[in-house]
Amino acid sequence: MARHTTWHYYDTPLTPDGAEAEKQKPPHALSELNRILPIVGTKADVPPTSASNPAYLLPWLEHIAGDVHQPLHCVSRFLKSMPKGDQGGNLVFVGPNGRNLHSLWDGAAGRDMGDDYAAKYIADATAAHPPTRHNEKKPEKWIEEGYKLAISDVYTFGLETGTRDHPIPLPSGYETNAAKVAQQRIAIAGYRLAAVLNEKLK
Secondary structure (H helix, E strand, O other), X not given: OOOOHHHHOOOEEEOOOOOOOOOXXXXXXXXXXXXXXXXXXXXXXXXXXXXXXXHHHHHHHHXXXXXXXXXXXXXXXXXXOEXXXXXXXXXXXXXXXXXXXXXXXXXXXXXXXXXHHHHHHHHHHHHHOOOOOOOXXXXXXXXXXXXXXHHHHHXXXXXXXXXXXXOXXXXXXXXXXXXXXXXXXXXXXXXXXXXXXXXHOO
């Protein structure tokens, strides 16, 4: 039941105003994906609860692969006003209700947990984003894509960080665009994970 909290993200430093950045130390999403991938699909010669057991690591592979296709799991923005970084948008507060930026992007695909919603979402996502060419298996590339999306689509409101009481107003259409990006990333993550599992578990 270990949470392995630092496995869920790789904080590629983003320094738009020239602030000094801190590099994240392992274990992190990149170190663990690169450690897990060669193990999944092999025969276990360690205890079932070991962090090196293939069966233990299989759900972690699925989880972390999904995480790093959300852009804010791939970046931490360092500003002169926030020298320790924004923790993947967790310390940036946006309007109108003062939620943090990371939470907005985590929920960009919707928060309905029902089977009907999921089935429709899957159908829409795969129709809008067919599997062609989405076969990249290197975690470094997954994270690099997320980092670039953080620059082009996430931090589009300037260098503000906001507070819960005084959140940053978001540009018009911001959440609509976030939903489109989320749909694309979820579809691509699914295709890539399927490709990896088909290779490892055949």
